[in-house]
Structures are given as structure tokens and as C-alpha cells.
Amino acid sequence: MRTATTLAALAVAAVLTQGAAASFTTSITPSYRYNDSTTHHHWDVFSQEAGAPNYADIESSATGMSNPNPFLANYSEGAILTGAGNIYGFGAALSLAVHGSGDAQQVDFQFATEGTPMLNFTAALSYVTTGGVGGTLSHDYEDNYHYVPGDFGGNPGVYAHTHLGWDLSSITETVDSWTITIQAAGPHASLTAAMLDVNYAVIPGPSALAVLGLGALIGPTRRRRA
Numbered sequence: 001m002r003t004a005t006t007l008a009a010l011a012v013a014a015v016l017t018q019g020a021a022a023s024f025t026t027s028i029t030p031s032y033r034y035n036d037s038t039t040h041h042h043w044d045v046f047s048q049e050a051g052a053p054n055y056a057d058i059e060s061s062a063t064g065m066s067n068p069n070p071f072l073a074n075y076s077e078g079a080i081l082t083g084a085g086n087i088y089g090f091g092a093a094l095s096l097a098v099h100g101s102g103d104a105q106q107v108d109f110q111f112a113t114e115g116t117p118m119l120n121f122t123a124a125l126s127y128v129t130t131g132g133v134g135g136t137l138s139h140d141y142e143d144n145y146h147y148v149p150g151d152f153g154g155n156p157g158v159y160a161h162t163h164l165g166w167d168l169s170s171i172t173e174t175v176d177s178w179t180i181t182i183q184a185a186g187p188h189a190s191l192t193a194a195m196l197d198v199n200y201a202v203i204p205g206p207s208a209l210a211v212l213g214l215g216a217l218i219g220p221t222r223r224r225r226a
Helices: 004-019 205-212
Strands: 040-043 057-060 073-075 079-081 087-089 094-103 102-115 118-127 135-139 143-154 155-167 176-185 189-200
Touching: 040 143, 073 189, 087 118, 094 102, 102 118, 102 143, 118 155, 155 176
Parallel strands: none
Antiparallel strands: 040 057, 040 189, 073 094, 079 087, 087 189, 094 176, 102 155, 102 189, 118 135, 118 176, 143 155
């Protein structure tokens, strides 16, 4: 029995480690992408299989806005990098995290995987405010917009593209940092690509406040984008 299980695992590994570089066959564009105070990040090739940052291959941000440089990492042991630059959980289930900073009000995370599916119900966004208050949010939006069963060395699996979204606009304090986490259902999941969009809160500059006649009313609150 153990020999059969080992052979099956090796068959899956052979398929997932030899695959070509994969990205999204299609993806979802959040309505706010490329607006003021937004950033966009895209990973097609990963360089660190576990415990170290993977920074995006493609990034863009609104004019005049600094890039907060979010990064993605896998924290499970036994992962390897495939020849195509995918993170493959050979010895254990993938444990993915995306770390970001800044006063986010909307966060959209998309990821493409092959093999063992990810457990979307484990996805969460934890945050810490500048005042030291922390919290955890379940995702507000989920769309498995590409979910195709596949055969991986004689073992069933899926080709999946998933979109998860969080709305942080109800957090009254300024968000300082945040982390998205999600787990795979077991070994033999391969992360092939990822995408992150963030819509940040906007505080009007002095000239804008003067136009609005609110210059004398500046307080410790901030304005959330609708």
C-alpha cells in the first residue's frame, strides 16, 4: 500500500514539476484598477519556494503614489520550485500568505493553481491598525471563474483560477499592515500565478479641503473611497 501511494505521489509530481509556465487564461479586472490610490501586482514566476518573499514580476501604481511592495510567500515545508517557476507543494499542503501595508479599503487576490485544490474557506485577511488594533476578516467575495478537472499522473486534480475579495472600508482606524492567508487541501498543489489589486483610502490634500470649505474641520478621521 505504501509503495502504491508513493508511486502515485511521484506520478503527480512528475506531471506538475514538468509543466510549462502558466498564467491566467482569463482574469477579472476590479472596477477600481488604475484609479487614483490603487496598485496592481502580478506574479507569473516565483523564485522562493518557502519562507522567503516573492515580489511581483509586474507592478503598477497610480500616478504619484509610492509602491508599498507587497510580497507573497509559502510557509509550508517540503515545497519545491518547478522548472517553470511554480511553487509546488510536494511534501505538504501549500500555506500561502500575501503581506501588504498601507490603509487598504479594498483588496482583491486572484491565483491560479494546478493539482490539489486550495481551500477557499480557509482564506482570511488579518490586519493591524496604526493604533495597534488587530482583526481578521473572511472574504466578502469569491469566484471560481475557471475550475476544470484534470488528470495528474493518473490522479484527479483541478486547474483552478480563483478570485477572492475583501472590503475593509468599515474599519474606522487607519490600517497599517495586512496579510492574506490561504491553505491547500493537501500535498500536490502547484501555484502557477497570482494577482493582487489594492484600493487605498484617500485623505484630501490641503487645497482640496480649502475648496470644500473644510479647512477648519480637519480632524483625526479619514475619508474612505466609495
